[in-house]
Amino acid sequence: MVKNTGRPGYLQIADDLRTQIQGGSLAPGTPLPSTAQLADQYDASLSVVKMAVGILRNEGLVIGQQGKGVFVRDTDDAPAGDTAGEVAELRAAVQDLSVRLAKVEEQLSWLRPRHAVPDATAGDLPRQRR
Template sequence: MVQNTGRPGYLQIADDLRAQISSGALPAGQALPSIRELCERYEVSASVVKAAISVLRTEGHVIGQQGKGVFVRDRPPADQPAKDGHGEILDQLSEIRAVLGDLGKRLADLETAVFQEPRRSDRRGT
């Protein structure tokens, strides 16, 4: 549960999940609990959980896979840099493209619902 310490709830959640990753309680390759499960565990809204996951993603602790979930990332040892310095940026761009694609679909569905074609009986003179 998030405490009333003055520290934002999403940072408290990120701290807790980061500690679980560091301790091995959430090992590399394992999926994080679902957003719904994390909401129940920490007694917060989905937006707070998503913000915490965003912090961990930015720090490189987790990586999202569209339609599958968020997974603890395999990280190279601190003294061994990643083979491809652009890999993380490409991963983030891929995630952004997937999210934008999803938003595009959702917007199209919303526009269809809001701006429905008039029924044939409603059309006059055609």
């Protein structure tokens, strides 16, 4: 179940599946439940589940097989190092921060009065004559 914690649902789902994979309850070669089954299990939309599985793919924890499904990757087949996982985590963090920043900017936009002093950094000041 995705919780209303402020952390995006796709990251919560990816975290849970990652924990299951690393803990051994989803062993190498085991198929993940279908996208629809995961959506029901986590009470999330299909797109949120697909994003979560995409993160696990980028981390090299799962691999998709056309027409068959998504399977837990054997650790022997996984790429050396954790660079892919680090990049995926960084991308997810940047996306999360972008969403949060947009919300903050939206909330703060009402604070700027309509007749405010022009913002010099935004190019609102009139040009000086020479």
